[in-house]
Amino acid sequence: MRRSFFLASLVLSFAASAAEAPPKSYVLKAARLFDAKAGKLVTPGVVVVQDGKVTAVGAGANVPAGARVVELGDATLLPGFMDAHTHLTGEPGPDWRQDVIDDLQRTIPEQTLESLPKVRATLMAGFTTVRNLGAPDFIDVGLRNSIRRGTVVGPRIIAATVGLGSTGGHCDGGNSFRKGMLAEESTRGVANGPEALRALVRENLKFGADLIKVCATGGVLSLNSDVDSPQLTQAELDAIVDEAHARKRKVAAHAHGAEGAKRAIRAGVDSIEHGSLLDDEALDLMKKKGTWYVPTAMAFQGVRERADKGMLPEENIRKVRAVDEARKQALRKAIAKGVRIAFGTDAGVFAHGRNAGEFALMVEAGLPPVEALRAATVNAAELLGVSSTLGTLEPGKLADVVAVPGNPLQDIRKTEAVFFVMKEGVVYRNDTEAQAPSAAR
Numbered sequence: 001m002r003r004s005f006f007l008a009s010l011v012l013s014f015a016a017s018a019a020e021a022p023p024k025s026y027v028l029k030a031a032r033l034f035d036a037k038a039g040k041l042v043t044p045g046v047v048v049v050q051d052g053k054v055t056a057v058g059a060g061a062n063v064p065a066g067a068r069v070v071e072l073g074d075a076t077l078l079p080g081f082m083d084a085h086t087h088l089t090g091e092p093g094p095d096w097r098q099d100v101i102d103d104l105q106r107t108i109p110e111q112t113l114e115s116l117p118k119v120r121a122t123l124m125a126g127f128t129t130v131r132n133l134g135a136p137d138f139i140d141v142g143l144r145n146s147i148r149r150g151t152v153v154g155p156r157i158i159a160a161t162v163g164l165g166s167t168g169g170h171c172d173g174g175n176s177f178r179k180g181m182l183a184e185e186s187t188r189g190v191a192n193g194p195e196a197l198r199a200l201v202r203e204n205l206k207f208g209a210d211l212i213k214v215c216a217t218g219g220v221l222s223l224n225s226d227v228d229s230p231q232l233t234q235a236e237l238d239a240i241v242d243e244a245h246a247r248k249r250k251v252a253a254h255a256h257g258a259e260g261a262k263r264a265i266r267a268g269v270d271s272i273e274h275g276s277l278l279d280d281e282a283l284d285l286m287k288k289k290g291t292w293y294v295p296t297a298m299a300f301q302g303v304r305e306r307a308d309k310g311m312l313p314e315e316n317i318r319k320v321r322a323v324d325e326a327r328k329q330a331l332r333k334a335i336a337k338g339v340r341i342a343f344g345t346d347a348g349v350f351a352h353g354r355n356a357g358e359f360a361l362m363v364e365a366g367l368p369p370v371e372a373l374r375a376a377t378v379n380a381a382e383l384l385g386v387s388s389t390l391g392t393l394e395p396g397k398l399a400d401v402v403a404v405p406g407n408p409l410q411d412i413r414k415t416e417a418v419f420f421v422m423k424e425g426v427v428y429r430n431d432t433e434a435q436a437p438s439a440a441r
């Protein structure tokens, strides 16, 4: 008797879990759909999804038998957002001194585990793909792989691993400590001379990097590094880009000052990050070479918020105040000149999940709302090298779909209210249902 009860409950629990398995086909319906390629809204919004891919789009789409219909109402369907500049392993605490101590004391497993809520928050905010531009100890590679395997909930990650730079530069994690204080391995991204940097490119790729991040100038949040000064020679940047491109990998250059940025652009980097002091010559060169500009306006907002509360060292507060006006002008000029712009935030400088705040800041700087949406979809996909599978809602593409309430072209801040998130055909968020079937994953 006992035994048959046990068997029966086994069967029941098996049946229950089978019933809860997410369906493989969906029809997503909303008032509108954003056609990222054409840069316009289409009505009504209909996306058919089968086995993780988009199979049809539009009112006349063929609907497979047994597909689950998801009615999202007065909303807009968009391709999953992409953030081309994140730091998923970090987030500032209320006291920067404590952050420094934490960085020195936390084990790699702790840092990895503490990244899990951050990757989850990023996905739930509608960012289904991110390019992570700098993480210690290959944690980004681990997160990327675990997310890909489905053991961790988060966005698809394109990982740069540790950023490369010169001794004492922005990428030198040891530049705020006295000599001899840190073990050599903590400053692994640091080298001097073209061949030594070329070797670091090879090492990052060997251990799983998808692309290379390089620090071409000083930075706002590092100590002892002037934002306007170049930190690598032309020959060093040439070697880094040559090695990465030979291996079919892209290079993202952190650059504020115009001279350092120009060296990076001439070397052939794929994107300039921040670019706060870019001059006409640098912007014209970017336009000519097709170099992407990732303005990271949210980074400056995040740093300013912390500066206003006195939550940063004096040197950093001084630097953000000094470049804040110039970087707004640089972005305005870039927009006017038609430099290609991709969406990136530097999330990790501020709390993960606030990424969509960048849209409103881009629009404030003069980018039309439709171009801001394209920056985070079709443009970012091109910069990230994933255009063949992502960036638009078209048959054959991976089913990364988000929904925002209302019309984001009329109010760009609707992008900050994502309420539905699908990644590769799996629903991770649907606020119209009490609990999405796969939300418990």
Ligand SMILES: [Zn+2]
Binding pocket: 085, 086, 087, 133, 134, 346
């Ligand atoms: Zn960054």
